[in-house]
Amino acid sequence: MPTGLVALLDDVAVIARTAAASLDDVSAAATKAGSKAAGVVIDDAAVTPSYVTDFTPDRELPVIARIARGSLFNKLVILLPVALLLSAVLPGAITPLLMAGGLFLCFEGAEKLLEKLTGEKHGQTLEDRPTDAVTFENERVSGAVRTDLILSAEIMAIALAEVADEGIVLQAAILAVVGIAITVIVYGTVGLIVKMDDIGLRLTKGSSSAAKGMGTFLLRAMPVLLTFLSIIGTAAMLWVGGSIILHGLEVLGMAGPAHVEHAARHWVEQATGPLGGIFGWLTHAVLSALVGIVLGAIVAGIVHMVARTRGAH
Numbered sequence: 001m002p003t004g005l006v007a008l009l010d011d012v013a014v015i016a017r018t019a020a021a022s023l024d025d026v027s028a029a030a031t032k033a034g035s036k037a038a039g040v041v042i043d044d045a046a047v048t049p050s051y052v053t054d055f056t057p058d059r060e061l062p063v064i065a066r067i068a069r070g071s072l073f074n075k076l077v078i079l080l081p082v083a084l085l086l087s088a089v090l091p092g093a094i095t096p097l098l099m100a101g102g103l104f105l106c107f108e109g110a111e112k113l114l115e116k117l118t119g120e121k122h123g124q125t126l127e128d129r130p131t132d133a134v135t136f137e138n139e140r141v142s143g144a145v146r147t148d149l150i151l152s153a154e155i156m157a158i159a160l161a162e163v164a165d166e167g168i169v170l171q172a173a174i175l176a177v178v179g180i181a182i183t184v185i186v187y188g189t190v191g192l193i194v195k196m197d198d199i200g201l202r203l204t205k206g207s208s209s210a211a212k213g214m215g216t217f218l219l220r221a222m223p224v225l226l227t228f229l230s231i232i233g234t235a236a237m238l239w240v241g242g243s244i245i246l247h248g249l250e251v252l253g254m255a256g257p258a259h260v261e262h263a264a265r266h267w268v269e270q271a272t273g274p275l276g277g278i279f280g281w282l283t284h285a286v287l288s289a290l291v292g293i294v295l296g297a298i299v300a301g302i303v304h305m306v307a308r309t310r311g312a313h
Contacts, residue, residue, distance in 0.1 A: 048190045049229060051110030051144040055137070060194050063137060068187035070145035071152060075179035079156045080151070084172055087160060094164070095251050098157045102244030104150060104297060107303070109237030110296025116234070154240070157184060192230070197222045239285045261287045 052063055086093055159178045163171050196218050202216025250258035261284060267284040269276035 048144060048186065049193050049226060051140050052190070052194050057198055061191055063141060064187055064191050064194065066141045067144045067148065068183055070141065071148045071183045071187065072180070073150045074145065074152045075156060075183065076176060079153055079181065080172065080175050083156050083160045083175060084168060087164060087171060088168060091164060094157060094161060095248050096160065098154070099245055099248035101150065101154045101157065102241040102248065103299060105154065105237045105241030106245070106292040106296035107299040109234050109241060109292055110300045112234040112237070113293065114300065130144065193225065235289060238289040238296065239291035241296065242290065243284070243289060244289035245295060246288060257291070
């Protein structure tokens with residue numbers, strides 16, 4: 001009996017060590033896969049606050065919570081099963097689908113850039129708000145969740161590409177961890193950004209001069225931060241979309257454009273010495289963004305031409 005108990009405890013210990021090793025594998029792979037999607041995550045965090053403007057302070061966090069729940073639904077209920085099905089049945093479709101999403105990001109970025117340069121609105125925008133508060137909130141949440149679906153699809157596709165050689169169970173676990181972690185990080189950050197002015201206002205009413213100074217700083221910094229996030233969001237769409245297209249072309253055997261980008265990045269890294277990593281990444285981002293602008297402008301031109309043609313008829 002004691003011998004059987006010892007053997008059972010040994011088996012339990014082996015299972016526990018195996019489970020711990022598996023969790024370590026999932027954690028490491030999720031971290032790596034999530035880092036590859038960092039550009040899209042930045043885009044997501046930069047775009048989302050614009051959907052939470054014009055609400056009363058008591059509705060800001062509930063609206064963010066609704067968008068976050070929609071984002072989790074997008075990632076875990078819609079995109080995760082689709083990603084696993086593609087990985088098992090049609091893995092060759094992952095790269096073209098990823099490129100299609102990248103092209104959409106280029107289009108979105110080019111549209112935003114065009115609007116900033118010309119001041120012309122294309123289609124319905126966040127400024128076109130209904131008078132009914134409930135309808136307004138529902139439409140804002142629906143719009144944010146639709147945008148999140150595109151960005152989440154990019155995140156999950158990028159993560160899937162990083163773990164394509166793993167087993168189906170490990171893929172599912174890694175994608176679930178990536179989806180949950182990124183949602184918590186993005187919408188936690190968005191909540192903090194959106195409530196920063198309320199925090200600043202409360203600090204200005206404190207008795208400490210240091211607290212008042214900090215509160216005043218936060219209130220003044222909020223408009224600057226939102227403007228900065230808008231610029232970063234547009235730039236991220238362009239560099240992420242362009243980067244995805246370049247990488248996808250390389251995977252599909254059309255490596256010329258990617259080789260040019262790699263060569264330029266390598267030259268800059270060698271020329272800038274200790275700062276090579278920073279300037280090399282900036283070179284990659286700028287060249288990818290230029291690709292994104294060109295492709296996005298082409299798609300935007302086609303979309304506008306089709307829209308004008310349909311309007312004429």
